[in-house]
Amino acid sequence: MLSNQTIAIIKSTVPVLEVHGTAITKRFYNLMFTAYPELLNMFNHANQRQGKQQNALANAVYAAALHIDKLEAILPAVKQIAHKHRSLGVKPEQYPIVGQMLLQAIKDVLGDAATEEILQAWADAYGVIANVFIETEAEMYRQSEQQQGGFADFRAFRIEKKVGESDVITSFYLVPQDGGAIPAFEPGQYVSVKMSIPGEEYTHIRQYSLSDAPGKPYYRISVKREDALPGKPEGKVSTYLHETVQEGDVLWLSAPAGDFTLDRNDERPIVLISGGVGLTPLVSMLADLSETNRTNRRVTFIHAAQHGNVHALRSQVEELAQRSPQVSVYWCYDKPTADDRANRAFDKEGYIDLPWLQSVVPTKDASFYFCGPEPFMKLVYRLLKEWGVAAADIHFEFFGPMGSLEPAAEPKETAARS
Known part of the structure; x- marks a missing residue:
């Protein structure tokens, strides 16, 4: 337990963290990777270069400081991060290094x-927070290992089948090399893929959603090839999977x-x-x-894509809808091709907007789940809030470090002066 004095000191640093949090986390990663370069094996290097990992950690540290007297308020975030840590193979002995x-x-x-x-106050607080993570992750490791398979x-896992789903997305059907059973999973969960790429000093770990129903004798991941864009490097792992890895x-x-x-x-x-590969x-x-x-x-299933050539898993979704009268499916293309227009391959041209969403979704008294590129997710989130959908009914997943879908706050005077 933390003393009242320690809690008061930590809370007094909240305004400082709001201003300097990202600078602290950037320095943190620089120090850690310099002293322990082997830990680079656990991180998405692209997220590091783009600052996403640093911002996510800064937000987590800020939230921990803000709620240091009632850590139960951040337990949902702890569990989400703990899932990622367990998937990456984070161990208790690494927490003192981080501290x-x-x-x-x-x-x-x-x-x-x-x-x-x-x-000293932060050292004491970190010890308490680290123990929460260690205990949560220990239970997750136990559950993962003790379930059937x-x-x-x-x-x-051996690649049993490799299937091109679109111009940019390929599915990999994976079965255990040892021939044993595989653990069950909940729809929406992901696996981590650890890969050594020739010429790369460190291994790479990427997390990919499982894109088929549970209960199959395989896992399926459907991976988008991430091409280089201005300010965004090529995806090393996704490119290697698409171009080099074979059945x-x-x-x-x-x-x-x-x-x-x-x-x-x-x-x-x-x-x-869903938007893009967020449909997985x-x-x-x-x-x-x-x-x-x-x-x-x-069930209402809505998918947004640029056009039909990059639209993956369409046939599977349509087959599922044909067999299930309770399922309605809608496609939204913002840059349809001539073939898309000729075949009437989409229901809406352009971006999803609230009037169209209300026309295809029978009620806002529903559970909404969405995933896709961050700008797409911010759009969907804003539309649902404008419609008045209850916060408890809005569920989403970031591909990568946790971000925020809320509009950016106006800069504070203290931040402007720093």
Whole structure:
């Protein structure tokens, strides 16, 4: 337990973290990777270069400081991060390293303002927060290993089938190399793929949603090839998977993880909204709902893509809808091709807007799940808020570090002066 004095000191640093949080986390990663370069194996290097990982950690540290007297308020975020840590193979012995580097980063960025009293308070607070993560992750490791077909860390899977789904998305059907059973998973969960790429100093780990229903003798991931764009490097892993990895090759997978899953106790209508490759966890949800006949819930599936050439898994979704009268499917293309127009391959041209959404979704009294590129997710989130959908009915998944879908706040005077 933290003393009242420690809690007061931590809370007094909240305004400082709001201003300097990202600078602290940038310094933290620089220190950690310099002292422990092997930890680069666990991180998406592109997210590091783009600052996403640093911003996500800054937000997490800020939230921990803000709620240090009632850590139960951040338990949902802890569990979400813990799922990722378990999937990546984070171990308890790595937490002291993180604590040491975080305190040094605070000291380096804040200078004389980081008094011994403040640093000690943060050391005490970090110890409490780290224990929450360690205990949560230990339970997740136990559950992962003890279930039927379960395993800890990473396991070898053979690529049984490689299928091009669109010009940019390819599916990989994966079966255990040892011929054993595979763990069950909840639709919406993901696996981590650990890969050594020739010429690369460090291994790479990427997390990909499982894109088919549970209960199959395989896992399926559907991967978008991430091409280089201005300000965005080429996806090393996705390119290697698309261009080099073939059927019969072996990938190392973690057991399924993640908390972006269906609420089985909710019998109201469900709306699944995806953009681009963000359809993968939602196709898994739709396939599970349709194939198992577990529910009579009305399901509306909406997918947005640029055009038909990059639209993956369309035939599977349409087949599921044909077999399931409770499922309605709508396609939204913002840059349809001439063939798309000739074949009437889409229901709406342009971006999703609120009048159109209200015309195809029968009620806002439903559970909404959405996933896709961050600008798309911000649009959907804004539309649902404008419609008055309850916050408890809005569920989403970021591909990568946790971001924010709320509009950016106006800069504070203190931030402007810093």
